[in-house]
Amino acid sequence: MSTAIEEHVNSTGVDNKKLMMWIFLGSDCLFFGSFISTYLVYRNRSLAGPYPNEILDIPITTVSTFVLLMSSLAMVLAVSYVQRGSQVIGRYWTLATALLGLVFMGFQVYEFSHFAHLGLTPRTNIFGSTFFVMTGFHGGHVTFGVIWLVIFAISRLAESLKQKLLIIGSVFSVIIAMAGTMMTHTLDVIPNIPSAVAYSVFGIGLIGTIGSLYLLKTSDTQNIESIKKEEGNLELAGLYWHFVDIVWIVIFTVVYLISANDGAPLL
Amino acid sequence: MTTISYPTLIPRPKEYVSGVWSWLTTVDHKKIGTMYGVIAFFWFLVGGIEALLIRIQLSGPEGKFLTPEVYNQVFTMHGTTMIFLVVMPLSAAFFNWMVPLMIGARDVAFPRLNAFSLWAFLFGGILLNISWFTGEAPNAGWFAYAPNTEVPFNPKNGVTYWILGLQVLGIASLAAGFNFLTTIINMRAPGMTFMKLPVFIWMTAVVNVLIVLAFPVITVALIQLQFDRLYGTHFFNPVMGGDPVMWQHMFWLFGHPEVYILILPAMGIVSEVLPTFSKKPIFGYPFIVFSGIGIGFLGWFVWSHHMFTVGLGPAANAAFSISTMLIAVPTGVKIFNWIGTLWGGSIRATPALLFSIAFIGMFVIGGLSGVTHAAPPSDAQQQDTYYVVAHFHYVLFGGALLGLWSGIYYWWPKFTGKFLNEKIGYLHFTVVLIGFNITFFPMHWLGLDGMPRRIATYPESMGWEVSNLVASLGSFILGFGVLIFIYNVIYSRKGPKNAGNDPWDGRTLEWSIPSPPPHYNFETIPEVKYRDDFWYKKYPELANESHGGGSGSEEDSHGESHSEPHMPDPSYYPLFLGLGMSIMIGGFIPFTGHWIVCGVGLAIFIWSFLGWCYEPVND
Numbered sequence: 001m002s003t004a005i006e007e008h009v010n011s012t013g014v015d016n017k018k019l020m021m022w023i024f025l026g027s028d029c030l031f032f033g034s035f036i037s038t039y040l041v042y043r044n045r046s047l048a049g050p051y052p053n054e055i056l057d058i059p060i061t062t063v064s065t066f067v068l069l070m071s072s073l074a075m076v077l078a079v080s081y082v083q084r085g086s087q088v089i090g091r092y093w094t095l096a097t098a099l100l101g102l103v104f105m106g107f108q109v110y111e112f113s114h115f116a117h118l119g120l121t122p123r124t125n126i127f128g129s130t131f132f133v134m135t136g137f138h139g140g141h142v143t144f145g146v147i148w149l150v151i152f153a154i155s156r157l158a159e160s161l162k163q164k165l166l167i168i169g170s171v172f173s174v175i176i177a178m179a180g181t182m183m184t185h186t187l188d189v190i191p192n193i194p195s196a197v198a199y200s201v202f203g204i205g206l207i208g209t210i211g212s213l214y215l216l217k218t219s220d221t222q223n224i225e226s227i228k229k230e231e232g233n234l235e236l237a238g239l240y241w242h243f244v245d246i247v248w249i250v251i252f253t254v255v256y257l258i259s260a261n262d263g264a265p266l267l
Numbered sequence: 268m269t270t271i272s273y274p275t276l277i278p279r280p281k282e283y284v285s286g287v288w289s290w291l292t293t294v295d296h297k298k299i300g301t302m303y304g305v306i307a308f309f310w311f312l313v314g315g316i317e318a319l320l321i322r323i324q325l326s327g328p329e330g331k332f333l334t335p336e337v338y339n340q341v342f343t344m345h346g347t348t349m350i351f352l353v354v355m356p357l358s359a360a361f362f363n364w365m366v367p368l369m370i371g372a373r374d375v376a377f378p379r380l381n382a383f384s385l386w387a388f389l390f391g392g393i394l395l396n397i398s399w400f401t402g403e404a405p406n407a408g409w410f411a412y413a414p415n416t417e418v419p420f421n422p423k424n425g426v427t428y429w430i431l432g433l434q435v436l437g438i439a440s441l442a443a444g445f446n447f448l449t450t451i452i453n454m455r456a457p458g459m460t461f462m463k464l465p466v467f468i469w470m471t472a473v474v475n476v477l478i479v480l481a482f483p484v485i486t487v488a489l490i491q492l493q494f495d496r497l498y499g500t501h502f503f504n505p506v507m508g509g510d511p512v513m514w515q516h517m518f519w520l521f522g523h524p525e526v527y528i529l530i531l532p533a534m535g536i537v538s539e540v541l542p543t544f545s546k547k548p549i550f551g552y553p554f555i556v557f558s559g560i561g562i563g564f565l566g567w568f569v570w571s572h573h574m575f576t577v578g579l580g581p582a583a584n585a586a587f588s589i590s591t592m593l594i595a596v597p598t599g600v601k602i603f604n605w606i607g608t609l610w611g612g613s614i615r616a617t618p619a620l621l622f623s624i625a626f627i628g629m630f631v632i633g634g635l636s637g638v639t640h641a642a643p644p645s646d647a648q649q650q651d652t653y654y655v656v657a658h659f660h661y662v663l664f665g666g667a668l669l670g671l672w673s674g675i676y677y678w679w680p681k682f683t684g685k686f687l688n689e690k691i692g693y694l695h696f697t698v699v700l701i702g703f704n705i706t707f708f709p710m711h712w713l714g715l716d717g718m719p720r721r722i723a724t725y726p727e728s729m730g731w732e733v734s735n736l737v738a739s740l741g742s743f744i745l746g747f748g749v750l751i752f753i754y755n756v757i758y759s760r761k762g763p764k765n766a767g768n769d770p771w772d773g774r775t776l777e778w779s780i781p782s783p784p785p786h787y788n789f790e791t792i793p794e795v796k797y798r799d800d801f802w803y804k805k806y807p808e809l810a811n812e813s814h815g816g817g818s819g820s821e822e823d824s825h826g827e828s829h830s831e832p833h834m835p836d837p838s839y840y841p842l843f844l845g846l847g848m849s850i851m852i853g854g855f856i857p858f859t860g861h862w863i864v865c866g867v868g869l870a871i872f873i874w875s876f877l878g879w880c881y882e883p884v885n886d
Contacts, residue, residue, distance in 0.1 A: 034487035126508040129500035
């Protein structure tokens, strides 16, 4: 079933969705550009500790950065397999990308909680404010990418819509638990939710995810047309994923490599 | 395709032909455009009433009509409403209606995303205005300068409503921006190269580039302010190393492109109306187009002219002064081109043309007063006085709104198939123009006489009484003019559907199809050979190389007759995605139990997001 919109002439030869993705990424450059500029403008202006040199742990973040870079590799493999017709293998690589993204998020949850434990929260000083909000919104982007990739992967791995919704629901509960943990540790904005609740939601979500992934069966109910369309969608997810990855490289450079030795300001 | 069974969890709309659900589930750009227009006009009335309240309060010295606190809320909401809920969405109504029609497309690139933009705009406006009912409307001005907006100085929730309402509206604008840019770049009819696009489409493209690049900046600034207010960060808190001037930079880095977002659509409309009613092609098309691009580009390098009195130093002030004055060049080019278009034309003075001509006049006045505060020393005198109020009302009301009204009179026959009554239109035009000038011209004098903006009262014997009284009387004349317009709309609804396809002897593609257009717009996608292609199809003897023609194919494009084109299916999810998102974002306002509201919004959001992903819609 093709529609009027699809059969419409395409002035540039670039797919509509791909064109929009590039425009969106241009817009997102300004979004992260604003956060990064704020961070740089406010660098060395904290009036109270802990300062970056007391708190940043480059080795650990290097590991998480490596994980994120490897997820980009998995992403490339996923797109490549799907485009060469290996639908199922491509789907599993997509899941692998999402999983690596979740691992990266796990590092971030750990980092946020650890920093909070050491006494650095967004309230402590201007370094905390800029650091947590910038990396938090980057984490939000990674999370959205994970959801997107999972939705894509199970579009042909899961058999029924019920199973798809089960998987998505589990992934969402994992993510909500992680986000809740980050927020309770750094901001105390969710009152009266003990971490036990967060951990049980996390656990249930994880079990749900693993269980439903175990039960996955390949579904072959779609025809060539829809496969073509899905290839396009995975390429879009790939563009997004690589962009978010590049942003992290900039953040890693600016926050961890450049300002790792920033201490108390010289007044 | 093998049909996949979809559970009741994700329902699909039936083919609603009429009734409420046909509007709520629509993905048709024309219906969406109409809803944008109607909702924006409703907010225009709200913002207008707020303006009248301000004028009643200031009509005499020592006004007691509003308390200072309510006065602050009213002027804040007046500005915010008029900018984000009136001029931008009214422009969006024209984008929605006209972009596909003028480039020869059947819909925008992403119909469901388009519907989502509309609903996010609606709910964002509601979120912003709920604050009236909780008694704590935003009160810090539309620019919300920190640290005045920080909790110690502004402990109520008003500014939080403002932040979150603007976030929702920003998401709506961004989604629309991605959509229209993609549509314009990728869905032009065959043969319609960029230099054959109607000027309105060019200006729409420039505006949407500005939206796409400027809104992320305000999004980040709003996030930072929200974190400052709700979660105790220190972005704009000088005690902890933050910097209020950072807010000003980020706000105006968005805010100045924003004023071009407001004015360029009206400039585009005027550039369509003038040629049609002068029976001449637009004078100097490439100059108009590149001036529009130039304005959009230079608009990024002038933001600090809002901050001349902050003390950024002579170097910064000089640089921003020069770049600001530079913007007058492309603007002046446009004005001369419009006059050149009228020159020697066979002019038909319809209300649409009169509004366009008034646009030129009023915009020149506003533009010239703008140039006077491009110079820092003179701006230091004018900063925060009524002179600035006069300036931006001349460009926003005398500019943007008169231009939009011109578009309403021009395209109304295309929207509805009926004419707006011309005699009532003349009356509407006359009363609005007179009322507008009586309201805002005296503000120049008030400002030069030193009357500050945003003051709730002023003492007697300052010499401001007469001008203020005149301005207040003028504002009621202006309000009466708006009522005449409403009467015209109601009156013209009863009229016959006699507009036909091409009531004005138009030049662009939208006049080649019936009024109102069928839901698929074009039965056959037209093939374009010339700039103003429809005109040269009607009058082939006038066509020559100088009108942008030349490279198209010669043969007529009327191929085999098509069956009715299949259009995208309606969907529930744009509505519910917008609703869920707005409830979720509104749930960040710290009232009792707000996390529950946020959770409910999140649930609706996730459900409609999945519905959006998995429903087999073809856009």
